[in-house]
Each structure stands twice: as structure tokens, then as C-alpha cells.
Amino acid sequence: TFAFIFMLYxxxxxxxxxxxxxxxxxxxxxVSAPAIGGHFFARYISPNVQLSEFSEVERxxxxxxxxxxxxxFFLYLGLSLQFTDVTLxxxxxxxxxxxxxxxxxLVRFLVPRDTSKRDASLMAIMVPKGLAAAVLASLPRQxxxxxxxxxxxxxxxxxxxxxxxxxxxxxxxxKEPIKSLYxxxxxxxGEPVSVPPVSDTAAE
Numbered sequence: 001t002f003a004f005i006f007m008l009y010x011x012x013x014x015x016x017x018x019x020x021x022x023x024x025x026x027x028x029x030x031v032s033a034p035a036i037g038g039h040f041f042a043r044y045i046s047p048n049v050q051l052s053e054f055s056e057v058e059r060x061x062x063x064x065x066x067x068x069x070x071x072x073f074f075l076y077l078g079l080s081l082q083f084t085d086v087t088l089x090x091x092x093x094x095x096x097x098x099x100x101x102x103x104x105x106l107v108r109f110l111v112p113r114d115t116s117k118r119d120a121s122l123m124a125i126m127v128p129k130g131l132a133a134a135v136l137a138s139l140p141r142q143x144x145x146x147x148x149x150x151x152x153x154x155x156x157x158x159x160x161x162x163x164x165x166x167x168x169x170x171x172x173x174x175k176e177p178i179k180s181l182y183x184x185x186x187x188x189x190g191e192p193v194s195v196p197p198v199s200d201t202a203a204e
Contacts, residue, residue: 001030001058020135073131080156088150092157099127099158100165104185116190121182125169129159 008026009019104124111120137155141148172178 018139020139024132069131073134077134077156077159080152085153088153089157091154093161095154096158096161096165099162100125103127104182108186111189113189117183117186118190120186120189121173121179122170124182124185125173126166127162128166129155129162133159 005023005026008022012022013019107120107123111123115123133155137152140151145151169178173182
């Protein structure tokens with residue numbers, strides 16, 4: 001799997017496409033392989049063949065690689081975030097605040113009401129940006145697009161502030177008054193759905 005990913009990356013870059021997006025698409029395809037294969041290719045494969053994603057060994061290897069990538073990613077993020085340009089840092093901070101302001105309303109209107117208040121609150125505060133955002137943000141600069149460095153700087157600032165805010169809010173969510181505030185925002189969540197009693201006539 002790793003060798004094939006590198007091959008896809010090299011072929012994509014040779015053809016002038018994005019190797020990162022190709023790897024992302026390949027991962028999505030692997031995850032969706034059972035559903036896609038079972039639906040579209042059922043007539044072409046033997047019923048005894050079972051399409052699967054990853055084995056437990058592959059998942060374990062990937063988790064270890066991801067751990068190493070995260071370690072180097074945080075180091076790279078720290079080296080890339082330049083505090084000399086206060087404007088970019090300010091734009092990143094404002095963008096992060098807007099995300100955290102909008103997130104509770106999105107969760108309230110999109111998440112099922114049988115979700116507990118605590119889970120809904122966690123969904124509202126867990127908005128950290130990570131490696132995927134950093135990779136995509138670096139593409140405009142690599143392609144020589146106008147204001148590519150500006151885009152990269154703002155996204156790196158958003159990643160930095162979102163990680164800090166998520167860590168802080170996870171801690172504060174267990175404390176008052178933040179806990180009461182978020183639980184009030186998600187009033188009506190986590191309550192059992194009332195079922196109207198069945199009349200004798202309907203039961204008969």
C-alpha cells in the first residue's frame with residue numbers, strides 16, 4: 001500500500017497534477033472500497049471474494065506512521081509560523097474565532113436531537129485544523145499562485161489558534177460557567193423522545 005501510494009504520487013506529479021490530492025483520493029477510495037465494489041463490481045467478481053479496506057496490521061502501521069508525521073508536522077508548523085507579520089496572525093485569529101462562533105449553531109441545527117448535551121458540546125468545540133489543512137495551504141505557494149505565501153501564513157495561523165482553542169475548551173468544558181453555557185445552547189438534546197400513548201381502539 002505504501003509503495004503504491006508513492007507510485008501514484010510520482011505519476012500524478014509527473015503529469016502535472018497534485019500528488020497530495022491524489023493520495024487523498026486514493027485513501028477515500030480505499031475506505032469506500034467495500035461499498036463501491038459491492039455495488040458496482042458485484043457482477044464481475046466472484047461471490048467468494050470479499051473486498052475490504054485495511055487489515056489490522058496495516059491499520060497499526062498507518063497509526064504509527066501518522067504519529068511520526070504529527071510529530072514532525074508540529075515541528076514544521078512551529079518553524080513556519082512567522083510572528084513577524086502581525087496582519088496575517090490577526091486574520092488567522094479572526095477566522096478561527098468566526099469558526100468557533102458559527103460551530104455551535106451548525107451543530108444545533110445539523111446534529112440529531114437524541115445526541116447528548118455533552119457530545120454536542122464536544123462537537124461544537126472540537127474544530128482543530130491539522131495536517132490536511134497545512135498540506136493544502138502549501139499548494140498555492142508551491143504552484144506559484146499570487147498571494148500563495150499569504151494564504152499559507154493565514155492557514156498556519158488558523159491551525160495554531162484552533163489547536164490552542166480546542167485544547168483549552170476541552171478543559172473548560174468540564175468547568176463552570178462554560179459547561180452551563182454550552183449545555184444551555186444545546187437545550188433539548190439528550191432527552192428521550194416522548195411517544196404518544198396508544199389508544200385502546202388503535203391497539204385493537
